[in-house]
Amino acid sequence: MDNQQQSKAFPVSWDQFHRDCRALSWRLADKGEFTAIVAITRGGLVPAGIIARELGVRTIETVCIASYHDYDDQGELKVIKPIDPKVVGSEGGEGILIIDDLVDTGKTARVVREMLPKAHFASVYAKPMGRDLADTIVTEVSQDTWVYFPWDLSMQFQPPISKDTAG
Template sequence: MSAREQLTWEGFGAASRDLSRTIVADGFVPDVVVAIARGGLLPAGAIAYGLGVKNCGTINIEFYTGVGTVLDTPVVLPPELDLAALEGRRVLLVDDVADSGRTLALAVELLHARGADVRSVVIYTKPTTIVQPHYSWKQTDLWIDFPWSWQGSVVEQDAGIAGVG
């Protein structure tokens, strides 16, 4: 097995607090925190708590279909975020990792097109990203095992155990 970056729940807590402090120190005060689902959901919630922001939203974008497998281009999935409601608002866009950066680039483009003042934050940035987020906790070139997703779904696990699939 190749080397992997391991993020623990404790490390996730430290990353979320560190990123929140960095954003506060930078003087950016978001009106809304928007998560890129699914990977950005937990980081967005933790950072929103860290910043004291209660207004949160989600944009659903699919790009990764498995470990190292991707679609040709990122795709926005329903239900769609009400982008018109974000016009003129300060938006903190949150994801778990900027790997290729294509998902982040699409989300930033959609928000900018609606006139939002967007800053992006990720836990990890990879050297391969086409977009540098405003805030990042750590850089790595390894595959990352996040505490919420490294085991896969219980549906997949249970199907494997039962021999179904």
């Protein structure tokens, strides 16, 4: 990883992620009563659990979408597990809260928005290409930033951004 890529890294600790999920909960608390949460897997699972606790929502459903890619370019999306029709109801998702960890290019968010057009979409983090698809977020990062979630990290040395810090 070169210095340019490294300077766009955004590592998130478990503590920070928990604080950010709680901050998202605070922003959602005055948005109405949610009858269910739909977590976009896999990234939306952890924030959905935290937010469900904070908002007192007992029903958590998942929608499982896979993007087949080579980590440089998001590829074709495939819905592996759709949302249970009993959760969706006949109101187009009204009263449902969709949760994801990150809205990036917006491809996944668009697919889920089509499934639940009246739902409230919330994401902990957002990039500019997908930002308009989320109703509520906590933090926006640049499109070229790579967010490293706590479940992707291990404790190890991180070199400084500037090479002039040695000595």
